[in-house]
Amino acid sequence: MSDNERNEFDDEIMQAAGKLATAVAPARDLWPGIEAAITAPARPQRSVWNSVWAQAAAVLLLVGGSSGLTYLAMGGATSTLPPQSAGTGPQLVFEPVSGSFGSQYNLGSEFQVAHNELDAKLAEQLRQLPPETRSDVQKNVNTIREAIREINIALAAEPDNVLLQELLLSTYREEMDLMIKVDGLASEVMRRNDI
Amino acid sequence: MATGSAFDEAPVVTDQAAIDESHWVERAKQADTAAFEKLYRRHVDKVYGLCLRMTGNAAEAEDCAQEAFIQAWTKLGKFRGDSSFATWIHRVAVNSVLGRMRKSRREQDRIRAVNEIAPARESIGDSGNLQDMEIAINELPSGARHVFVLHAVYGYSHDETGNMLGIAVGTSKAQLHRAKRLLSQQLKVANGEI
Numbered sequence: 001m002s003d004n005e006r007n008e009f010d011d012e013i014m015q016a017a018g019k020l021a022t023a024v025a026p027a028r029d030l031w032p033g034i035e036a037a038i039t040a041p042a043r044p045q046r047s048v049w050n051s052v053w054a055q056a057a058a059v060l061l062l063v064g065g066s067s068g069l070t071y072l073a074m075g076g077a078t079s080t081l082p083p084q085s086a087g088t089g090p091q092l093v094f095e096p097v098s099g100s101f102g103s104q105y106n107l108g109s110e111f112q113v114a115h116n117e118l119d120a121k122l123a124e125q126l127r128q129l130p131p132e133t134r135s136d137v138q139k140n141v142n143t144i145r146e147a148i149r150e151i152n153i154a155l156a157a158e159p160d161n162v163l164l165q166e167l168l169l170s171t172y173r174e175e176m177d178l179m180i181k182v183d184g185l186a187s188e189v190m191r192r193n194d195i
Numbered sequence: 196m197a198t199g200s201a202f203d204e205a206p207v208v209t210d211q212a213a214i215d216e217s218h219w220v221e222r223a224k225q226a227d228t229a230a231f232e233k234l235y236r237r238h239v240d241k242v243y244g245l246c247l248r249m250t251g252n253a254a255e256a257e258d259c260a261q262e263a264f265i266q267a268w269t270k271l272g273k274f275r276g277d278s279s280f281a282t283w284i285h286r287v288a289v290n291s292v293l294g295r296m297r298k299s300r301r302e303q304d305r306i307r308a309v310n311e312i313a314p315a316r317e318s319i320g321d322s323g324n325l326q327d328m329e330i331a332i333n334e335l336p337s338g339a340r341h342v343f344v345l346h347a348v349y350g351y352s353h354d355e356t357g358n359m360l361g362i363a364v365g366t367s368k369a370q371l372h373r374a375k376r377l378l379s380q381q382l383k384v385a386n387g388e389i
Contacts, residue, residue: 010375013382016328017347024244027253030261031235037261038268039228 122179129182137182144175220280224271231271235264238281242288248344249292251333259295263288289345289359296337331381339374342367347374 122141126134151168158164216237222230242263247256267274267287274283332340332348345356346367357367 006379009379013328013375013378014347017332017343018350020248020328020332020348022244022349023240024247025240026243026257026260028257030239030243030257030264031232033261034235034264034268035228035232037265038231 118176118179122182125182137178140178141175144171144178147171148175216280217276220271220274220276223268224274231264231268234280234284238284239264241281242284245285245288245344245349246292248332248348249289249341250296251340255295259288259291262295263291266291285349286359289341293341293360327382328378331378334381335374335377339370339377342370343374343378346371 126137129137148168148171151164151171155161155164155168216234219230219233223234239260243256243260246259246263247253250256250259263284267284270287274280332343335343341360342356342362345351345359346353351359353364353367353371356362357364360367362370
């Protein structure tokens with residue numbers, strides 16, 4: 001093929017391309033899908049910093065709670081109240097709890113240390129409660145920790161799932177609240193025994 | 196060949212229509228979905244047509260067109276009117292197509308599918324039968340196809356084509372040359388010359 005022939009054929013191709021329809025109606029109306037997308041309520045953007053602050057708050061709560069519990073337990077009535085025998089109720093067994101908040105966040109070693117400290121203190125305080133109360137509290141603690149374990153398993157599969165992260169954080173808070181309540185119960189027992 | 200976009204040159208948009216469109220754009224910027232629907236109704240066929248020619252797949256083209264309008268809604272605040280709304284929504288649609296194709300491995304499947312289902316060809320001849328051309332364009336490699344569709348079919352300049360596809364003007368010209376060579380070969384085969 002000569003250059004002239006090639007150029008002529010190129011011209012024919014370009015002319016034919018120019019005749020192709022530029023407007024083609026889609027087989028279905030796309031508007032309902034578009035309308036649904038643009039009128040859907042916007043999901044609130046979760047700021048990374050919010051998560052970081054939430055983690056920091058959780059660590060502070062735990063560290064602060066731990067210190068408070070330590071102060072109350074050690075500085076309070078420890079000398080006036082002999083601890084109940086460990087043989088009066090079932091042995092407490094708690095599952096280890098991870099401090100993971102997805103692929104980008106981690107509560108770190110400080111959290112784990114604070115948590116372990118609280119955990120030890122909780123076991124000590126539980127021993128001071130009456131067997132029935134201790135059993136109830138133990139069930140509640142185990143329920144919460146089972147929930148934490150399951151959420152962590154789910155988070156391992158979906159590390160960036162915001163809902164799971166929030167759920168985990170709120171469950172840690174529940175655990176913290178329970179620990180504080182136990183501390184209150186233990187203190188109450190201490191005061192009654194003092195009388 | 197082409198020096199401006201087919202939309203900017205298109206005679207279908209009258210002065211009154213342009214005024215209406217400008218009004219709809221302003222209202223849509225204020226989150227008026229009814230105004231945005233009017234823009235959609237006016238432009239959907241050309242946006243879908245572009246998506247269809249770039250992807251070569253009707254379902255994929257529907258998704259791309261839909262995504263383009265959703266993207267346009269969210270980015271409408273950035274539309275300053277430097278170009279026509281039609282050109283702007285085309286750019287959004289091209290980005291939508293390119294984004295989806297980068298993510299998708301269906302391109303290879305598409306090429307195979309086209310080869311499998313392509314009907315027996317008829318000669319283009321002088322009758323104006325463009326079916327062969329349609330099929331031949333579909334069989335082009337994506338880079339050459341995108342340039343050919345934007346430049347030869349939709350009338351964008353090489354500057355505009357390069358800008359929309361994120362490639363250099365020289366690359367756009369080279370891809371067009373490649374597209375023409377490949378089309379030439381395919382159409383000769385179709386015409387029984389080879």
